[in-house]
Amino acid sequence: MSIVPLDKITLIGLKGDEGPLLTRLQDMGCVELIPLKGPAPKTDTGELAFHHECPMHPGRDKCLCCLEEALQFLRDCPQRRRQIRRASDFDPEAVVRRVLEVRRRLLDLESERDALIRRLRLWRPWGDFEFAPLEEMDGWRLWFYVVPHTQLAAVRTLPYYQEVVRRDQRFSYVVLISREEPRGVPVPRVHLGARSRRRLEERLDAVELAIEDAQAERAWLTRWYTLLRRNLAALRDRAALEAAAEQLLAAAPVVALQGWMPSRRVVELEAYARDRRLVLQREAPSPADDPPTLLENPAWLRAGEDLVNFYMTPGYRTWDPSPVVFFSFALFFAMILADAGYAALLGLALWFAWRRLERTASGRRWRPLVLTVVLFSLGYGVLVGSYFGLAPPPGSPLAVLHRLDMSDTETMMALSVLIGCLHLLLATVMDARRHDDRAAGLAPAGWALVVGGGLVWVLERGFGLPLPPLLGAGLAAVGLLLVLFYADPRRPWPGRLLAGLKELTGVTALFGDVLSYLRLFALGLASGSLAMQFNHMALTLPETLPGVGLAVAVLVALLGHGVNLVLGVAGGVIHGLRLNVIEFFKWGLKQEGRLFRPLKRSEI
Numbered sequence: 262m263s264i265v266p267l268d269k270i271t272l273i274g275l276k277g278d279e280g281p282l283l284t285r286l287q288d289m290g291c292v293e294l295i296p297l298k299g300p301a302p303k304t305d306t307g308e309l310a311f312h313h314e315c316p317m318h319p320g321r322d323k324c325l326c327c328l329e330e331a332l333q334f335l336r337d338c339p340q341r342r343r344q345i346r347r348a349s350d351f352d353p354e355a356v357v358r359r360v361l362e363v364r365r366r367l368l369d370l371e372s373e374r375d376a377l378i379r380r381l382r383l384w385r386p387w388g389d390f391e392f393a394p395l396e397e398m399d400g401w402r403l404w405f406y407v408v409p410h411t412q413l414a415a416v417r418t419l420p421y422y423q424e425v426v427r428r429d430q431r432f433s434y435v436v437l438i439s440r441e442e443p444r445g446v447p448v449p450r451v452h453l454g455a456r457s458r459r460r461l462e463e464r465l466d467a468v469e470l471a472i473e474d475a476q477a478e479r480a481w482l483t484r485w486y487t488l489l490r491r492n493l494a495a496l497r498d499r500a501a502l503e504a505a506a507e508q509l510l511a512a513a514p515v516v517a518l519q520g521w522m523p524s525r526r527v528v529e530l531e532a533y534a535r536d537r538r539l540v541l542q543r544e545a546p547s548p549a550d551d552p553p554t555l556l557e558n559p560a561w562l563r564a565g566e567d568l569v570n571f572y573m574t575p576g577y578r579t580w581d582p583s584p585v586v587f588f589s590f591a592l593f594f595a596m597i598l599a600d601a602g603y604a605a606l607l608g609l610a611l612w613f614a615w616r617r618l619e620r621t622a623s624g625r626r627w628r629p630l631v632l633t634v635v636l637f638s639l640g641y642g643v644l645v646g647s648y649f650g651l652a653p654p655p656g657s658p659l660a661v662l663h664r665l666d667m668s669d670t671e672t673m674m675a676l677s678v679l680i681g682c683l684h685l686l687l688a689t690v691m692d693a694r695r696h697d698d699r700a701a702g703l704a705p706a707g708w709a710l711v712v713g714g715g716l717v718w719v720l721e722r723g724f725g726l727p728l729p730p731l732l733g734a735g736l737a738a739v740g741l742l743l744v745l746f747y748a749d750p751r752r753p754w755p756g757r758l759l760a761g762l763k764e765l766t767g768v769t770a771l772f773g774d775v776l777s778y779l780r781l782f783a784l785g786l787a788s789g790s791l792a793m794q795f796n797h798m799a800l801t802l803p804e805t806l807p808g809v810g811l812a813v814a815v816l817v818a819l820l821g822h823g824v825n826l827v828l829g830v831a832g833g834v835i836h837g838l839r840l841n842v843i844e845f846f847k848w849g850l851k852q853e854g855r856l857f858r859p860l861k862r863s864e865i
Contacts, residue, residue: 263557263580263581264554264555264556264557264575264577264579264580264581265523265524265555265556265557265857266523266524266525267521267522267523267524267546267552267553267555267577267857268521268522268523268524268527268543268544268545268546269295269519269520269521269543269544269545269546269550269552270292270519270520270521270522270527270530270541270542270543271517271518271519271540271541271542271543271544272517272518272519272530272534272539272540272541273515273516273517273539273540273542274515274516274517274537274538274539274540275514275515275516276511276513276514276515276516278516278537278539279506279509279511279516279518281537282518282537282539283502283505283506283860284502285533286505286520286860287498287501287502287505287860287861287862288862289526289529289530289861290859290860290861290862291522291523291526291859291861292520292521292522292530292859292860293520293521293522293553293857293858293859293860294505294508294518294519294520294860295508295518295519295520295521296507296508297508297509297510297517297518297519298507298508298509298510327357327361328353328357328489328492328493328496329493330361330364331356331357331360331361331364331489332486332489332490332493334360334361334363334364334479335360335479335482335483335485335486335489336486338479338480338483340476340480340483341480341483341486342480342481342483342484343484344484344486344487344488345484345485345487345488346487346488348488351485351488353488353489353492356482356485356488356489357489359482360479360482360485363475363478363479363482364479366471366475367472367475367476367479370468370471370472370475371472373468374465374468374469374472377461377464377465377468378465380453380454380456380461381458381461381462381465383451383452383453384453384458384461385458386407386427386429386434387405387426387427387434387453387458388426388427388458389457389458389459390457390458391457391459392455392457400440401438401439401440402438402439402440403436403437403438404436404437404438404439404442404443404450405434405435405436405450405451405453406434406435406436406437406446406448406449406450406451407432407433407434407435407448407451408432408433408434408435408447408448409431409432409433409448410428410431410432410433412447412448413425413433413435415447416435416446416447419437419443419445419446421437421438421439421443422437422438422439423435423436423437423438424436424438493863494862494863495863497863498862498863501860501861501863505860520860521552521553521857523555527543546577551577551854552577553577553854553855553856553857553858554574554575554576554577554854554855554856554857555857556569556570556575556581556583557581558581558583558584560625560626560629561629562583562584562587562629563583563626564587564626564627564629564630565582565583565584565585565586565587565590565630566583567626567627568583568586568587568590568630568838568841569581569582569583569586570856571838571842572838572842572846573842573846573850573853574853574854574855574856575850575852575853575854576850576852576853576854577854578695578852579692579695579850579851579852579854580691580692580694580695580849580850582688582691582841582845582846582849582850585687585845586841586845587630587633588633589684589837589840589841589845590630590634590837590838590841591630591633591634591636591637591638592637592641592680593781593833593836593837593840593841594634594637594638594833594834594837595634595637595638595640595641595642595833596641596677596680596781596782596784596785597780597781597784597785597788597829597832597833597836597837598638598641598642598785598788598829598830598833599641599642599645599647599667599784599785599786599788599789599829600638600642600645600647600648600649600650600788600789600792600829601638601639601642601643601647601648602642602647602648602649602650602651603638603642603649603822603825603826603829604635604638604639604642605639606826607631607634607635607638607830608635608639611628611631611632611635615628634833643659643662643663644662644663644664644665645663645665645666645667645785645789646659646660646662646663646665646666647667647789647792649792649796649822650789650791650792650793650794650795650796650822651796667785667786667789671723672723672724673782673785673786674723674779674782675719675722675723675724676723676782677778677779677780677781677782678719678723678775678776678778678779679716679719679720679723679724680778680781681774681775681776681777681778681779681840681844682712682713682715682716682719682775683716684778684840684844684845685712685771685774685775685844685845685848686709686712686713686716687849688845688846688847688848688849688850689705689706689708689709689712689848689849690705690706690709691849692705692708692848692849692850692851693705693706693709698750700747700750701747701750703743703746703747703750704743704744704747704748704750704764706740706743707739707740707741707742707743707744707747708740708744708767708771708848709740710736710737710739710740710743711736711737711740711741711744711768711771712740712771712775713733713736713737713740714732714733714734714735714736714737714738714740715733715737715775716733717732717733717736718733721733741765741768744761744764744765745758745761745762745764745765746758746761747761748760748761748763748764749761770847771848774844774847774848777840777843777844778840778844780836780840781836781840784829784832784836788825788828788829788832791821791825791828792821792822792825794821795817795818795821795822795825796818798814798817798821799814799815799817799818799821800814802814802817
């Protein structure tokens, strides 16, 4: 549960050693290369694939987009055939070309089908007839207009042969006969096209059959999906190696590379360097270096890393907030949902999806977080005594566990502010601990004392705890003095005091950030109030609507609680993340970094 220490490694070998060396580093998957010449090329798209002109990028014959488009097209197919996992005569280029041809043909057919349906919709009011050749009409043409009844009189005055072929409640369908397009018509012309309705319907039938054939061919091609995916991984690995080779420094007869590597794994590379007669040098990051950030947590806490990296990556010289964010997000979600019944529904959904989540790496990462959220929500819902907006019967075991009253505004507000103080106190303490220079950590320690003073005040006023008088004020005063004198300890005293005065303006921001945690109580109260209102409506409907009242009441209860559950989940996710990535990160993470991206093999 920390940021992994990295070493800067330098490898020097003879020309020709770079191929096996890069392959070894890719197998290890723990070295991020530092470009030694020119800008680092992009390795995510890849510049190596098929040796034919890319249909999506004309003029390019080294592009992975064709294979990726083909894989996406096969992956989205609703019907999947049995996979071919070994084939000696497998030709990825031919398969990709065929898949992309089917994709293009299917898109064209679907586009034509949509156009035919729109054209038939225009034809429907006019009946079914064939257009006579223009020579037989002696140059006379038919012009079609859909005229509102209020404008029909204006059309009647036009000097053209005309006929109303159909009427409905709003429009008259008028045909004008003229050699040239009529002028003065108050509505735009309807473009029916040259083909009759019968021919359009025949073509639509043919297109529908062709679409079915293309879909069947697409389903047949899905049997190659696994082999294509493996081929894509291999091509990406080759592209990554080519990109890595561009980052080496070659000066005949030697070649050199540099990179960042976890300190504990350098031993493996040292053994390889001895065997291959390579020169290996390792050094700790200097103050001028900007190492990437590699977070390391137990498997069940790794979803916390995703929550952190969703907003920002902590700097290498900061600290890892993943465990704190993991549990605080679950707590905030539970307080916003504030109902054990809703939590039970989420737990039921998780139980049904548990095995499905096992199939993917992201699913396995997120399962522990979702389970923790469900457990926290169940526990908090039991504490506030809300089960789909209903309170437990007095004297029941659930009533004994009902320890928090959502209607007690003062206590619930004090609890929310208390949680906010603890959250920000942890942020400021961790920010103070990360500094090697003690003087640089005194200003964050001062903010921690200020938050601690507010915490003491909440405990005294909100919960009536007997604490020493003036303890909170004393902590806040000492903290403000530390902020004033050590906001920028490297500057001389006049500049240091000016920096301290500027830093002290953050008191109002700190006060606002603590009060921002009141949203936990407000959103939880809103969720509980809505649940009770829906219950009240459902209970009164049978008396208000005799006969159908019971059915309507059940419908209202289901829809109402469904909407309230969706709102609760959305609010829990949004505001649970917001309090972490805005308020918490603001006081705990003062340096943003970049993710550690090693040279490694693609996952299949």
